């Protein structure tokens with residue numbers, strides 16, 4: 503191999519490496535980023551499901567359009583994640599005060615077998631008064647979860663008991679029902695509150 | 711005979727060494743313990759605390775006991791990249807000398823399964839922590855509101 507051929511090979515090598523890096527970035531972080539396995543929620547207007555809130559009212563995705571919305575999934579037999587999320591949300595709402603007064607805040611159960619309307623009513627009563635609890639038949643819960651790209655799974659535990667694995671993120675929508683962003687589970691208040699403010703602000707900026 | 715005494719002494723020394731190697735539950739300090747009130751007895755309860763090892767040896771938490779719940783267990787909550795949370799028994803917990811393990815919302819928690827009575831805000835209960843050296847630490851845990859976020863509220 504003479505020197506020139508060697509340089510050619512070396513150059514080709516460097517180019518290949520650079521290309522690999524660029525392609526890698528494109529796929530992982532860049533515009534070519536593939537939707538996560540769950541994907542992002544669709545807009546509320548594209549969802550279809552019928553549930554009952556903790557006061558016995560018929561509700562669905564259309565109920566939420568017109569006001570900014572915060573939705574999360576959980577179950578009332580959940581000892582750690584759900585009360586933590588509910589109290590985090592209660593804290594954010596306290597921080598926002600009047601700003602968030604008109605906001606829809608909805609807790610959808612992934613365990614309708616145990617979370618009846620009455621169970622939801624009792625449970626949400628311990629948290630911020632804006633929080634609504636929604637339940638309904640398994641198929642409707644499944645359709646709701648599908649719309650939000652939320653996942654859940656029944657996991658048997660000792661003694662005929664069970665618990666639920668579930669998406670613990672909080673989904674934000676603006677007043678037009680368009681998906682805005684996600685607040686991750688247990689995200690610190692200093693990140694969560696500005697995200698909610700943005701969803702609230704889009705309303706006043708007149709989103710159609 | 712002499713041989714027997716010799717091996718007996720050796721065994722005694724060995725057991726003494728073994729004891730000191732895992733000893734340390736007397737050096738365990740529990741701080742900031744709190745629990746959430748429950749709604750009735752059908753749902754599991756949760757308690758949190760910081761367990762500090764002020765000794766020179768590793769301590770290993772092997773189990774929990776309380777008359778409040780038939781199945782108290784340490785669980786770990788984990789949330790995966792897709793945002794799905796799940797929890798599972800955490801097994802035995804080792805705490806290095808000078809270290810502390812925090813049981814706090816979203817991570818480790820004392821899961822109180824099969825409650826024998828409701829956990830009422832303002833009340834308290836006793837939890838016994840068993841360690842591998844045979845020692846135990848008893849903690850009185852105050853019950854805060856369902857919406858409490860930490861030991862202060």
Ligand SMILES: [Cu+2]
Nearest residue numbers: 581785797821
């Ligand atoms: Cu648990």
